[in-house]
Amino acid sequence: xALKICCIGAGxxxxxxxxxxxxxxxxIQVTVVDLNATRIAAWNSxxxxxxxxxxxxxxxxxxxxNLHFSTAxxxxxxxxxxxxxxxxxxxKTYGVxxxxxxxxxxxxxxxxxxxxxANGPKIIVEKSTIPVKTAETIRDILTxxxxxxxxxxxxxxxxxxxxxxxxxxxxxxxxxxGGERTPGGEEAIKTLVDVYAHWVPRERIIxxxxxxxxxxxxxxxxxxxxRISSINSIAALCEATGxxxxxxxxxxxxxxxxGPKFLKASVGFGGSCFQKDILNLSYLCExxxxxxxxxxxxxxxxxxxxxxxxxxxxxxxxxxxxxxxKRIAVxxxxxxxxxxxxxxxxxxxxxxxxLAEQARVVVYDPKVPAPEILEEVVGKGNHEPRLSVAQSAxxxxxxxxxxxxxxxxxxxxTLDFARIQAEMKHPSFLFDGRNILDLPRLRALGFRAxxxxx
Ligand code: UDX
Ligand code: ADP
Numbered sequence: 502x503a504l505k506i507c508c509i510g511a512g513x514x515x516x517x518x519x520x521x522x523x524x525x526x527x528x529i530q531v532t533v534v535d536l537n538a539t540r541i542a543a544w545n546s547x548x549x550x551x552x553x554x555x556x557x558x559x560x561x562x563x564x565x566x567n568l569h570f571s572t573a574x575x576x577x578x579x580x581x582x583x584x585x586x587x588x589x590x591x592x593k594t595y596g597v598x599x600x601x602x603x604x605x606x607x608x609x610x611x612x613x614x615x616x617x618x619a620n621g622p623k624i625i626v627e628k629s630t631i632p633v634k635t636a637e638t639i640r641d642i643l644t645x646x647x648x649x650x651x652x653x654x655x656x657x658x659x660x661x662x663x664x665x666x667x668x669x670x671x672x673x674x675x676x677x678x679g680g681e682r683t684p685g686g687e688e689a690i691k692t693l694v695d696v697y698a699h700w701v702p703r704e705r706i707i708x709x710x711x712x713x714x715x716x717x718x719x720x721x722x723x724x725x726x727x728r729i730s731s732i733n734s735i736a737a738l739c740e741a742t743g744x745x746x747x748x749x750x751x752x753x754x755x756x757x758x759x760g761p762k763f764l765k766a767s768v769g770f771g772g773s774c775f776q777k778d779i780l781n782l783s784y785l786c787e788x789x790x791x792x793x794x795x796x797x798x799x800x801x802x803x804x805x806x807x808x809x810x811x812x813x814x815x816x817x818x819x820x821x822x823x824x825x826x827k828r829i830a831v832x833x834x835x836x837x838x839x840x841x842x843x844x845x846x847x848x849x850x851x852x853x854x855x856l857a858e859q860a861r862v863v864v865y866d867p868k869v870p871a872p873e874i875l876e877e878v879v880g881k882g883n884h885e886p887r888l889s890v891a892q893s894a895x896x897x898x899x900x901x902x903x904x905x906x907x908x909x910x911x912x913x914x915t916l917d918f919a920r921i922q923a924e925m926k927h928p929s930f931l932f933d934g935r936n937i938l939d940l941p942r943l944r945a946l947g948f949r950a951x952x953x954x955x
Pocket of ligand 2: 511512513514515534535537574587588589590607610629773
């Protein structure tokens with residue numbers, strides 16, 4: 502009989518990952534379930550709920566063949582041998598650990614559902630980013646409610662980055678699988694290794710104990726974020742001294758011990774993972790009596806907050822220390838290009854800071870719908886008359902005093918800046934928060950153009 506996989510949670514991680522498994526392992530039946538009926542309907546429609554280059558083609562090939570999207574969570578659990586848990590783990594907003602620890606209520610609720618509906622042995626794979634020892638929580642709940650069924654819990658962290666998810670899933674640097682080093686655990690690990698071995702070379706599949714795997718996910722993100730905060734801290738120094746941060750990054754990146762990736766100075770990192778994972782890591786450190794380690798990692802987030810603040814302050818101070826009633830065009834709202842995800846996007850902080858100075862902020866993003874932009878900045882149901890959304894970069898910039906590039910969308914590189922300049926208030930300012938534009942050329946066109954760290 503064909504192996505059956507169920508994934509609970511049809512989000513940015515669960516959806517693309519399961520689509521790839523279904524594509525590469527046609528003999529495996531994959532069902533993705535979610536309580537959110539609107540989201541499932543979207544996965545079953547021509548307009549997928551997430552924008553990800555190449556994902557439409559993959560889903561079109563396998564949906565209805567060996568990939569199914571459904572709201573029937575209990576049936577999904579009953580029928581599958583392997584259950585991926587890919588639900589959201591936001592930062593807690595209340596109680597002990599508020600603002601730092603992960604909110605595990607969705608994980609706990611899933612574990613209880615699995616215990617309730619399981620009708621035989623299951624392999625549970627935790628796929629969400631969750632702090633170390635979450636697998637233990639899942640196992641505890643399952644064991645306490647198992648009704649005699651055997652459960653093996655594995656950790657299989659996701660390393661895909663949004664915007665490049667399909668490429669990352671097709672050829673991952675590595676697949677990490679953590680499990681218990683017992684005969685049952687080893688067998689479960691082997692079952693999951695065999696799933697990935699359909700397309701991932703075996704030497705790229707790393708197996709570890711449960712805790713190492715969970716820890717590696719947090720640490721990978723902490724290291725990546727740390728590189729960005731490090732280069733952003735140097736950007737501030739470059740601005741003060743006349744060095745160019747891109748030139749510095751290029752020069753240090755040629756050292757093979759440092760390497761060229763993740764050294765792009767920017768308005769700050771965003772996304773659902775970096776900040777959350779670092780805060781989690783530092784919360785864990787404190788819990789285990791390591792306040793110095795906690796403070797070390799927390800400084801990566803503090804530097805990022807400062808970077809976002811610094812960017813908006815630079816806009817205000819360049820515009821003669823007042824932006825009140827000035828129109829400022831914000832180019833891009835997603836946390837990076839090629840995604841419609843806005844979670845923790847630096848654009849949110851930038852828009853809020855400018856609105857606090859009573860600027861009129863006009864946002865344009867090629868993929869994020871207007872209602873979502875408004876809601877992210879001012880909160881659901883609130884109205885801010887100074888905030889609006891434009892349908893194009895040209896519309897946003899017309900009559901503006903300044904442009905702030907916050908997301909590095911490719912289309913911003915090919916805009917007709919001579920036309921934009923002609924339609925702006927003068928002097929026209931431009932702040933490139935991603936260093937994607939040719940500043941000397943913009944200056945030649947009459948812009949007062951600034952980049953990050955230059
Ligand atoms: C990240 C990890 O890369 C991925 O492995 C993990 O599974 C989830 O978290 P993601 O958040 O999707 O992925 O995107 P990523 O490409 O890592 O970018 C995160 C943020 O850092 C973005 O806001 C991006 O614009 C910013 N960034 C990235 C920089 O500012 N400079 C860089 O050099 C790289
Ligand atoms: P991620 O980026 O980690 O994939 P998302 O928020 O995009 O996170 O997706 C998580 C999904 O998990 C959401 O669609 C949410 O509805 C779903 N979810 C949360 N709790 C449960 C649950 N108990 N049963 C089924 N689905 C759930």
